[in-house]
Amino acid sequence: MSDTQTIEKLVKQPYKYGFKTNIEYEHFPKGLNEDIVNLISDIKEEPAFVREFRLKAYRHWAKMKDPLWANIRYPRINYDDIQFYSAPRLKPQLNSLDEVDPEILDTYEKLGIPLSEQKMLAGVAVDAVFDSVSVATTFKEKLADAGVVFCSISEAIKKYPDLIKEYMGSVVPYTDNFYAAMNSAVFSDGSFCYVPKGVVSPMELSTYFRINNEESGQFERTLIIAEEDSYVSYLEGCTAPMFSRNQLHAAVVELVALDRAQIKYSTVQNWYSGDEKGVGGIFNFVTKRGLCKGHHSKISWTQVETGSAITWKYPSVIMKGDHSTGEFYSVAVTNDLMEADTGTKMIHLGKNTNSTIISKGIAAGKSQNSYRGLVRIGPKAEYSRNYSVCDSMLIGDRCGAHTFPYLEAKNNTSSVEHEATTSKIGEDQIFYLQQRGLDEENAVSLIINGFCKEVFKELPMEFAVEAVKLLGIKLEGSVG
Amino acid sequence: MLSIRNLHAEVEGVEILKGIDLEIKAGEVHAIMGPNGSGKSTLAKVLAGHPSYEVTEGEIIYNGEDLLEMEPDERARRGVFMAFQYPVEIPGVSNSMLMREAYNEVRKEHGLDPLDPLEFEDYVADKLKLLDMDVRFMDRNVNAGFSGGEKKRNEILQMAVLNPRLALLDETDSGLDIDALRIVSEGINKLASGENAVMLVTHYQRILNYITPDFVHVLVRGRIHRSGGKELALELEEHGYDWITADTEVNGEAGS
Numbered sequence A: 001m002s003d004t005q006t007i008e009k010l011v012k013q014p015y016k017y018g019f020k021t022n023i024e025y026e027h028f029p030k031g032l033n034e035d036i037v038n039l040i041s042d043i044k045e046e047p048a049f050v051r052e053f054r055l056k057a058y059r060h061w062a063k064m065k066d067p068l069w070a071n072i073r074y075p076r077i078n079y080d081d082i083q084f085y086s087a088p089r090l091k092p093q094l095n096s097l098d099e100v101d102p103e104i105l106d107t108y109e110k111l112g113i114p115l116s117e118q119k120m121l122a123g124v125a126v127d128a129v130f131d132s133v134s135v136a137t138t139f140k141e142k143l144a145d146a147g148v149v150f151c152s153i154s155e156a157i158k159k160y161p162d163l164i165k166e167y168m169g170s171v172v173p174y175t176d177n178f179y180a181a182m183n184s185a186v187f188s189d190g191s192f193c194y195v196p197k198g199v200v201s202p203m204e205l206s207t208y209f210r211i212n213n214e215e216s217g218q219f220e221r222t223l224i225i226a227e228e229d230s231y232v233s234y235l236e237g238c239t240a241p242m243f244s245r246n247q248l249h250a251a252v253v254e255l256v257a258l259d260r261a262q263i264k265y266s267t268v269q270n271w272y273s274g275d276e277k278g279v280g281g282i283f284n285f286v287t288k289r290g291l292c293k294g295h296h297s298k299i300s301w302t303q304v305e306t307g308s309a310i311t312w313k314y315p316s317v318i319m320k321g322d323h324s325t326g327e328f329y330s331v332a333v334t335n336d337l338m339e340a341d342t343g344t345k346m347i348h349l350g351k352n353t354n355s356t357i358i359s360k361g362i363a364a365g366k367s368q369n370s371y372r373g374l375v376r377i378g379p380k381a382e383y384s385r386n387y388s389v390c391d392s393m394l395i396g397d398r399c400g401a402h403t404f405p406y407l408e409a410k411n412n413t414s415s416v417e418h419e420a421t422t423s424k425i426g427e428d429q430i431f432y433l434q435q436r437g438l439d440e441e442n443a444v445s446l447i448i449n450g451f452c453k454e455v456f457k458e459l460p461m462e463f464a465v466e467a468v469k470l471l472g473i474k475l476e477g478s479v480g
Numbered sequence B: 001m002l003s004i005r006n007l008h009a010e011v012e013g014v015e016i017l018k019g020i021d022l023e024i025k026a027g028e029v030h031a032i033m034g035p036n037g038s039g040k041s042t043l044a045k046v047l048a049g050h051p052s053y054e055v056t057e058g059e060i061i062y063n064g065e066d067l068l069e070m071e072p073d074e075r076a077r078r079g080v081f082m083a084f085q086y087p088v089e090i091p092g093v094s095n096s097m098l099m100r101e102a103y104n105e106v107r108k109e110h111g112l113d114p115l116d117p118l119e120f121e122d123y124v125a126d127k128l129k130l131l132d133m134d135v136r137f138m139d140r141n142v143n144a145g146f147s148g149g150e151k152k153r154n155e156i157l158q159m160a161v162l163n164p165r166l167a168l169l170d171e172t173d174s175g176l177d178i179d180a181l182r183i184v185s186e187g188i189n190k191l192a193s194g195e196n197a198v199m200l201v202t203h204y205q206r207i208l209n210y211i212t213p214d215f216v217h218v219l220v221r222g223r224i225h226r227s228g229g230k231e232l233a234l235e236l237e238e239h240g241y242d243w244i245t246a247d248t249e250v251n252g253e254a255g256s
């Protein structure tokens, strides 16, 4: 068997998380209009200012068109055929895990995310979002002792309306883009995190997103606020069952870091990517943005994107405070007929701001993998620097890797440095490692992990192990 | 240990090896010489199992087993080692990681427990000394940014770590400075004793001053045109390859 064939075989590992949980859903009509928006707000018993936010966003969205500029092709989405809200039927107030549907607990168990605190990884608090609602948040008390608030955004709207009023939409306004407007109108749940002044979060916070309902989309909204001199590390994981129809995932994530605060946000995205003929899979359209509001603040995004039929995602940092830092570390893997158009925007507004971009794209099968990055250094952002590296690796000769860097420096004391390489995973590299006694699978995974090393080392330990495994599964057999 | 009979091999439809017969016994050193493009590297790669080369005829028996039936990694674990003429770079993978993985594969094959990173560090320290290499080489990525000579030395370091039964050394001497040549040769001599055998591809008689071959074979256009003792290398140095082809062409054609 030729190496290319073996690699293809390895890539074709079945999706492990494709099962569906059978639970009852509350009935909810399809489509998107003002009534739907009001209905969501009613169900969630929201204060008037949130309903107002949703309605303004909806009216704005209704006037917009789908963005068509990304280097991805997909069938036009019929928004009338999507259920914009989906919740498992459950008791209105969850006070403990005992009240969560056992089927749902079992689902998370199967996904390797046990929600009972005895079984949890020590040091990681989890918010579990199932379709449109948060079903459980663990370690709440321990976090509360340290003063850290970690809960679902629905709960935060009720308990901390002032923070929500001040910050929701302050980083990603609903006018930002088509999907951000849609999300602002219908967002169902998501995580909220507030770290007070001077506090270092005693544990990693994480949210685990699961889409279970075939008819629905998932529209979550996450807001993280780090006050002066605080630190938080946040992880996000995603999976979905295998359905033959596409599902829409349109999230908004907003991060705010005040003076000297640091936020580290990591994602391992493994949504179902469709079968090898391109049937089914998640359309993943996400707006993630962090605001370094205070001086000497720092926001880093680390992402490992291995799933979704289509990914459209540019986690960005606006460096407003002087001496603030933005970082983006990314591994994006595409296979079969997947398409990914991902990258980042680094907007330098303050003086002496620094940004780093490390992007690793791996394309196999007939997939298309694009990096799109914008670095803008404003006229007042004197003495600022950006350093970007975008490396692509091709597996086989039917896939494509593309790089679209946009660089603008509007003052002459700043510098922008961009490097890009494209390589093919070589038969000779694999043979070399096999000649040293490693089997082909091992050889390929060593090469890929070597290629992604700079990104993996940014991930928290448990996630790094998970990411290495995921890549192995995704690319098994596909390299030659 | 190794017997090659009537070996024919092609790459992309072109026949490169046109009937090789070769017998290598434990403890022997065989030098393979011959003009550029005659098929020396091809022979080594076919023995190691490179997927681009297709064997169309003949057989290779290694320690009583059909070598052609084995995957390249299986051959390696059974003790076949190739030092490459052009070692590839593997970005992001450290030398120590690769060598430890490789060595642990061999240990597994022999039913031994794997070494952890600290144990391996101890094990490798002696080998580094043997080849007069700095321990810092272990933390660098495999061959990345190595000079030509360093790459060659790194190949022999891996050989020292893995202690192979059959070492196929493809122009390991090219690109080495005078001191390195002596050091590497001493390393090879240590390994070539007793149970193990070496097939050494070279253009220069120079290395044969340090490593005394039991046999010298001259490969021309995919065939072994002449075999002899170490004096054959000296004759070649003096007369060049024309001298061989001129007289074997007659014998070769007449005999077939």
Ligand SMILES: Nc1ncnc2c1ncn2[C@@H]1O[C@H](COP(=O)(O)OP(=O)(O)OP(=O)(O)O)[C@@H](O)[C@H]1O
Pocket (backbone or CB within 6 Å): B011, B012, B016, B034, B035, B036, B037, B038, B039, B040, B041, B042, B043, B052, B085
């Ligand atoms: N992958 C390949 N594709 C096409 N031709 C090849 C390939 N590999 C080897 N060849 C050809 O096979 C012939 C033998 O090559 P080989 O590398 O075995 O020669 P060599 O004896 O090692 O030469 P040198 O002394 O220059 O290293 C050459 O003509 C070479 O061009």
Ligand SMILES: [Mg+2]
Pocket (backbone or CB within 6 Å): B040, B041, B042, B085, B170, B171
């Ligand atoms: Mg050669």
